[in-house]
Amino acid sequence: xxxxxxxxxxxxxxxxxxxxxxxxxxxxxxxxxxAYVNEKLSMxxxxxxxxxxxIIQRQFENLSVIEMQFIGLKYLNLFPNDENYTCEIxxxxxxxxxxxxxxxxxxxxxxxxxxxxxxxxxxxxxxRWRVVNEYIGxxxxxxxx
Numbered sequence: 767x768x769x770x771x772x773x774x775x776x777x778x779x780x781x782x783x784x785x786x787x788x789x790x791x792x793x794x795x796x797x798x799x800x801a802y803v804n805e806k807l808s809m810x811x812x813x814x815x816x817x818x819x820x821i822i823q824r825q826f827e828n829l830s831v832i833e834m835q836f837i838g839l840k841y842l843n844l845f846p847n848d849e850n851y852t853c854e855i856x857x858x859x860x861x862x863x864x865x866x867x868x869x870x871x872x873x874x875x876x877x878x879x880x881x882x883x884x885x886x887x888x889x890x891x892x893x894r895w896r897v898v899n900e901y902i903g904x905x906x907x908x909x910x911x
Contacts, residue, residue, distance in 0.1 A: 768835075768894045771867065777860055780895065784832065786873055787858035789825040792886065793901075796820075796908040797839070818842055818888065821898075821907050822855075831901040838891030840866060845885050860893075867893050 771777050784790075800814030816839040822832045836842075847853045857873025859880060870880050870887040880887055901907050 768896050771860075771893045771895065774862060777862065777867075781860060784824065784829055785826070787822065787824075787855045787871075790822050790855040790858075791853055792820060792855065792871065793823045794821040794906065794908050795842075795844070797842070816890075818890065819908065820888075821901060823902060829897055830899045831897070832895055833898045833901070834869075834893060834895045836867075836869070836888050836890035836893055840889040840891070841887075843883075843885075843887045865891060867891075869893070 769776075769780075771780055781787075796819040798815050798817045798819075800816065801809070801811050803809045816837070818836040818839045820834045820836070822834065824830055824832070855871050859868070859870050859873055859875040861868045861875075861877050861880065863877050866889050868877065868880050868887065868889050870883050871885050872883060875883060898907075
């Protein structure tokens with residue numbers, strides 16, 4: 767069951783429930799634009815969906831795995847650490863501003879700081895989340911056939 771983050775109260779409850787993403791890691795991302803080329807090679811070149819799905823795994827027994835969907839994606843700045851550094855999330859920031867919600871992998875940032883942050887940041891129109899504890903472990907979730 768999906769849970770919407772529609773206002774500041776929802777956001778505060780979510781961040782408290784998952785301890786601000788403490789001891790988490792970004793495991794996977796999947797993006798669906800909505801554009802495609804059909805079997806007759808005609809193109810539908812419109813980013814109609816713009817949905818970014820994200821799997822977050824956590825070192826907690828309760829809510830071990832969270833899937834989030836950023837709907838109406840405005841941007842994703844992905845700056846993964848290389849193999850010489852760890853990539854655990856110690857704290858994250860989520861902020862509403864006007865018709866957008868922002869997420870970044872560093873806690874305690876203001877909106878101005880998020881916009882210039884050099885780590886991973888996401889901006890979208892809407893966010894929803896669900897618990898998917900069955901996704902714990904190394905197996906890929908967003909597998910293509």
